[in-house]
Every structure is written in structure tokens, then in C-alpha cells.
Amino acid sequence: MTTQQKRALTLRDVSEASGVSEMTVSRVLRDRGDVSEATRTRVLAAAKRLGYVPNKIAGALASQRVNLVAVIIPSMSNMVFPEVMTGISGALEETGLQPVVGLTGYLPEKEEKVLYEMLSWRPSGVIIAGLEHSDASRAMLRASGIPVVEIMDVDGTPVDSMVGISHRRAGQQMAHAIIRAGHRRIGFLGTKMPLDHRARKRFEGFTQVMAKAGIEIADQEFYSGGSALVKGREMTQAILGRTPDLDFLYYSNDMIGAGGLLWLLEQGVEIPGQVGLAGFNGVNLLKGLPRQLATMDACRLEIGQQSARIIADRVSEAAPAEPVRITLEPTIDFGDTLRPG
Numbered sequence: 498m499t500t501q502q503k504r505a506l507t508l509r510d511v512s513e514a515s516g517v518s519e520m521t522v523s524r525v526l527r528d529r530g531d532v533s534e535a536t537r538t539r540v541l542a543a544a545k546r547l548g549y550v551p552n553k554i555a556g557a558l559a560s561q562r563v564n565l566v567a568v569i570i571p572s573m574s575n576m577v578f579p580e581v582m583t584g585i586s587g588a589l590e591e592t593g594l595q596p597v598v599g600l601t602g603y604l605p606e607k608e609e610k611v612l613y614e615m616l617s618w619r620p621s622g623v624i625i626a627g628l629e630h631s632d633a634s635r636a637m638l639r640a641s642g643i644p645v646v647e648i649m650d651v652d653g654t655p656v657d658s659m660v661g662i663s664h665r666r667a668g669q670q671m672a673h674a675i676i677r678a679g680h681r682r683i684g685f686l687g688t689k690m691p692l693d694h695r696a697r698k699r700f701e702g703f704t705q706v707m708a709k710a711g712i713e714i715a716d717q718e719f720y721s722g723g724s725a726l727v728k729g730r731e732m733t734q735a736i737l738g739r740t741p742d743l744d745f746l747y748y749s750n751d752m753i754g755a756g757g758l759l760w761l762l763e764q765g766v767e768i769p770g771q772v773g774l775a776g777f778n779g780v781n782l783l784k785g786l787p788r789q790l791a792t793m794d795a796c797r798l799e800i801g802q803q804s805a806r807i808i809a810d811r812v813s814e815a816a817p818a819e820p821v822r823i824t825l826e827p828t829i830d831f832g833d834t835l836r837p838g
Contacts, residue, residue, distance in 0.1 A: 504642055505640070505641065505642030505643075506547055506548070506549045506640045506642075508522050508523060508526075510547060510549065511526075511540065511543050511544050511547060511549050514543040514546070514547055515539050515540045515542075515543035515544075516539070517536055517539070517540060521536060521540065522540050522544075525537050525540040525541065526540070526544065526551045527551075545633055545636070546636065547636065547640060548633070548635075548636030548637040548638070548639055548640030548641075549640060550613055550616040550617050550637055550640075550641070551617055552617065552619055562619050562620070562621050562643070563618060563619055563620060563621065564593055564594050564595060564621060565594070565595055565596070565597045565618065565620040565621065566585070566589065566594050566595065566596045566597070566620055566621060566622045566623070566624060566805070566808055567597060567599065567612075567615040567616070567620040567622070567623045567624070567625075568582065568585060568596045568597065568598045568599070568623075568624045568625075569598075569599045569600075569601060569608060569611055569612060569615065569623065569624070569625040569626065570582075570598065570599075570600060570601070570625075570626045571600065571601050571602060571603045571626055571627075571693075572600060572602065572603070573598070573600065576751075576752060576778070576780045576782060577750075577778055577780075577795070577797060578626070578797075580797040580798050580801070581648070581649075581797045581798070581800055581801040582596070582598065582801060583798060583801060584797070584798040584799065584800065584801020584802040584803075584804075584805065585624060585801040585802070585804065585805040586801075586805075587801075587802065587805075588801070588802045588803075588805035588806050588809065589805045589808075589809060592809045592812075592813070594621055594622075594805075594808070594809060594812065596624075596805075597615070597620070599611035599612070599614070599615055601626075603692040603693055604692070605629075605630065605631045605634070606631070608625075608630065608631070608634055609630075609631050609633050609634045609637075612625070612634050612637055612638070613637065616637055616641055619643075620643065621643060621644075621808070621812045622643050622644040622645070622646070622808035622811065622812060623638065623641065623643065623644070623645045623646070624646045624648055624804045624805070624808065625638070625645065625646070625647055625648070626647075626648055626649050627647065627648075627649060627650055627694055627695065628647050628650050628651075628652070628653035628654070628655060628659065628694075629653070629694045635656060638656045638657070639656055644657060644658065644807065644808050644811040644812065644818075645657035645658065646658045646659065646660060646804040646807050646808060646821075647659045647660075647661075648660050648661055648800050648801075648804045649661045649662070649695060649795075649800060650662070650663075650664060650694070650695050650698070651663050651822070651824045652664055652665050652698050655820065655822070657820050658804075658807050658820045658821040658822065658823075659820075659821075659822055659823070660800050660803045660804045660807070660821075660823040660825070661796075661800055661823075661824070661825065662795060662796055662800075662824065662825050662826070662827050663824060664695045664696075664698035664699045664702065665698045665699070665701055665702035665705075666702060667699050667702065667777070667793055667795075667827055668698065668699035668700060668701065668702030668703035668704075668705075668706075669702040669703065669705065669706045670793070670827075670829060671699075671703060671747065671775055671777075671793060671829065672702070672703045672704075672705075672706035672707055672710075673706055673838075674775075674829055674831070674835060674837075674838060675745055675747065675773070675775065675835065676706070676707075676710050676712070676838075677837075677838020678745075678769075678773060678835055678836040678837070678838050679836075679838075680744050680745035680773055681712055681744065682715045682740075682742055682743045682744045682745070683707065683712065683714060683715055683743065683744070683745045683746075683747060684714065684715055684716045684717065684718070684736050684737075684740060684743045684745070684746050684747070685700060685703070685704075685714050685716075685717045685718075685746075685747050685748075685749075686717070686718045686719075686729070686732045686733065686736060686746060686747070686748045686749065686753060686754075686757065687700060687717075687718075687719055687720075687748070687749035688719070688720045688721070688722065688728065688749055688750065688753060691721065692721075693749075696749040696750070696777075699749065699777065700749070703747065715740055715742075715743055716736050716739060716740040716743060717736075718732045718733075718735055718736040720732060720753075725752060725753070725756065726752060726753075726755055726756035726759065727756060728753055728756060729748065729752065729753030729754060729755060729756020729757045729758075729759075729760070730756040730757065730759065730760040731756075732753060732756075732757065733746065733756065733757035733760050733761065734760060737772075743772065744771070744772060744773065745769075745772065745773040745774070745775075746772060746773070746774050746775075747774075747775050748774070748775065748776045748777070749776075749777060750776055750777050750778050751776035751777060751778045751779070751780040751783055751790060751792050752776075752780065752783075753776070754774055754775065754776030754777075754790050754792070755776070755780075755783045755786055755790055757774060758774055758786060758787075758788060758790055758834065759786070759787075761774070762787060762788070768788060768833070768834050769833075769834050769835060769836055773791070773834055773835050773836070774790060774791060774834040774835070775790070775791040775792065775793075775834065775835050776790050776791070776792045777792060777793050777795065778792060778793075778794075778795050778797075779792045779793060779794035779795060779827075779830060780792070788832070788833040788834055789830075789832035789833045789834070790832050790833075790834055791829070791830060791831050791832040791833075791834045791835035792829075792830050792832065793827045793828065793829050793830070794827045794828055794830065795827055796825040796826075796827055799825055800825065803823050803825075807821050
């Protein structure tokens with residue numbers, strides 16, 4: 498079934514929606530002072546509702562597009578997204594398209610602001626992390642008239658195309674592996690849980706499998722800051738101080754898992770005999786640790802490559818303007834901290 502071709506919104510659309518002239522709309526969006534506050538409010542409300550973003554290069558290029566691909570991600574500091582960017586950059590290298598990055602810090606309001614600014618330059622496509630966005634961000638993505646690829650996650654409904662893994666399934670797979678290894682007193686340690694929807698979905702999938710096996714999470718330790726080795730050490734010390742009989746610790750990412758591993762080794766804990774460990778993301782940098790942490794590869798490089806190819810093919814009209822949905826399958830690396838069942 499062929500989908501309807503997207504059409505970018507114009508000043509006329511905002512004019513009709515707000516009931517004022519296109520010239521007045523233009524004045525409001527250029528922040529001119531010669532417009533009443535009531536009119537300004539009406540125009541801005543209509544623009545936000547429609548998802549309209551002003552075109553900063555209008556008239557500068559006949560195509561009304563620049564050869565940039567907006568890549569909007571939460572962070573470049575947690576060892577996850579640099580590999581995604583490597584995949585994107587490599588796939589775009591021979592296309593004439595260039596990625597430009599915006600960082601959101603996992604904050605919906607910041608994502609909305611970054612998206613607004615990037616779309617105002619009329620990029621050729623958007624690659625954006627996650628499926629959860631504010632209503633205003635979703636409206637802007639839908640109204641952009643360009644290819645949009647949401648990455649990292651497939652547990653939800655995308656605006657256009659998506660490439661990622663099922664984080665609920667990833668959590669379920671890890672839970673099955675831990676149960677098969679014979680562990681029953683399990684603690685969970687996670688960061689950014691209120692904001693990191695993918696970590697939350699892994700936790701949901703993990704606890705669903707545990708519940709079906711008649712096992713409750715024995716203790717939990719959460720932190721709202723960034724992922725770091727030192728935080729993993731602190732969290733591990735805290736959770737085992739409260740619940741010393743835990744026999745497995747499941748971390749929401751490899752960085753805090755590595756911190757926990759180092760702390761446990763310093764305490765002389767036998768791993769995985771006394772306590773087993775597992776993280777998530779398959780961070781290559783951590784392969785030099787005294788013990789290899791059990792983890793799950795999040796397919797980051799391939800996600801970057803596949804998402805960029807979708808944009809490039811749509812821009813070059815090598816592929817029909819239809820949504821592409823790609824689900825990749827991560828695998829468990831048992832390392833030295835989880836016994837294969």
C-alpha cells in the first residue's frame with residue numbers, strides 16, 4: 498500500500514489556521530514587535546499545533562533543502578552513541594549528505610528545542626533516538642515533509658521509519674539466562690530510569706519473566722544521573738549493604754556494571770560463584786577488565802548504518818517514500834560473570 502507523499506507546511510497553512518494574513522504570521526515568526534500579543538499568541542499556538550517550523554533558508558536554495566541529516570541523540574558521553582554515529586557517518590560518506598548532531602540530555606523539552614532549531618534549516622532527513630517524544634516534537638516530525646527514522650527502539654509506533662531492537666525482549670532474554678544459571682536472589686541497578694525509556698522497557702521485560710517464574714526482584718537501586726564506573730561502585734556497595742544475600746546483579750548498562758564488578762573484585766567476592774553480574778550495551782572498551790562482564794550487544798553500529806541508508810535512499814529516490822521498519826536481534830555475551838544455562 499503506497500503512503501501519501503508528505504508535504505511541508507507553509508506560511509499559508511499557519512495563516513489559515515490562525516485566521517491572520519501570511520505577512521502577520523511572518524512578523525510573528527521573525528519575532529517582530531509590531532504585532533499584538535493576542536495575535537502573536539494565536540499564531541504561535543497554531544504553528545505549534547500544526548508542527549510548523551520556519552524556514553531559515555527560504556529563497557536561498559531552489560530545492561529548499563540542505564545536504565544535512567539532523568541526528569538527535571541523548572548524549573555522546575555514555576559510550577553508546579559514538580558507535581551509532583560511526584555507523585551513520587560511514588553510511589553517508591559517499592552520498593553527499595553530512596550528519597549534524599543535536600544532544601537532548603534525555604529531556605523532552607530540550608529535544609523539542611533542538612528539533613525545532615534543526616528543522617528550521619531544512620535538513621534532508623532526521624535520525625532521532627527513541628520513540629517517545631512530546632506532542633509538539635511529533636507534530637514537527639510529521640509535518641517536516643522529509644524522511645524521519647527513529648532509532649534504538651522498536652517497542653512502539655514510529656512517526657515514519659524505525660530501526661532498532663526490542664528492549665522488552667532484550668530484558669526478557671537476559672532474565673531467562675539468569676534463571677537458567679540458577680540465580681534466584683536478584684537485584685536490579687539502573688540509571689536515568691524516569692527518562693531513559695529504553696532502560697525502563699528492559700526492566701519491564703526482565704521483571705515480567707521473573708514474575709512468571711515466581712521470582713520477585715529482591716532489591717533495586719536507582720540513580721537519576723549519568724552512567725559511570727564510580728556510580729556503579731557506589732550503587733553496588735549500597736544494594737549489597739542492604740541485601741547481602743543477593744546472588745545476581747543486573748545493571749541497566751555496562752558502565753555501572755563494570756564499576757560494580759571492580760568493587761566486588763576488590764572485596765574478594767567470587768564471581769559468578771557468590772554473585773553473578775550482567776550489564777547491557779556490549780561496550781568494547783570494557784573488554785580489558787580483569788573479568789569480562791556478561792552483556793548484550795545493542796546492535797549500535799548496524800542501527801546507525803541502516804538508519805542512514807534509509808535516509809540516503811529516500812533522498813536519492815532509490816526507494817519509495819514508504820516507512821521502513823527494521824528490527825535487529827541482539828545476542829547475549831556470557832563473559833566471565835554469567836554461567837551459560
